[in-house]
Amino acid sequence: MLYEMIGIVRPGNLAEVKEIVLTAGQIILRQGGVVRDIKNWGVFMLPRATSRHQVRYTRGHYFVLRYDAGVSTHEAVRSTLAVDPRVIRAAGVKLGDGKLETLSRLGPINWKKMEV
Template identity: 80%
Template sequence: MLYEIIGIARPGNLAEVKEIVLTAGQLILRNGGVIRDINNWGVFMLPTPVSRHQVRHTRGHYFALRYDAGVATHQTVRDTLAVDPRILRTAGVRLGDGKLETLSKFGKIPWKEFE
């Protein structure tokens, strides 16, 4: 199945975001998955302030990870990201119904540039 995870990490250190994505990517690849796309969206204001590990955050570093993997692998990636203290929030979704014709419609992860 094709999955997409959008994560929000603590802002300020790009190396931390790279480590988080590297860890998730290694989990996916080790379990027979395929990484389709990785996007670094940058630092943005959060819609509402988030308290995580006794620190209140108003900004977050957004990233998106799209991959093919099994249900168990997806759950492992979500669980791993959930316990990482550098992650503020994650959201994961399954894209399509698993059929090739449906999956071919999903291209690059879009990001709208504001003027």
């Protein structure tokens, strides 16, 4: 199945974001999955202040990871990111119904800038 995961990492160090994405990618590849796309969205304000591992965050570094994998692989990635103290939040969704014609309509990962 095709999954898309949006992760929010504590801001301030791009090397941490790269290391977290590398760890998630290695889990996917070791279990026979395929990484389809990775995007770095950068640092943004969180929708609301969030506490994680006894630290309060108002900003976060966003990234998106799109991959094909089984359910067990998806659960392994989620559980690994959940225990990492550098990750503020990570959420994944299954895209489409698994059929090729549905998945071909999904284009690249975009970020729509808000007009102020």
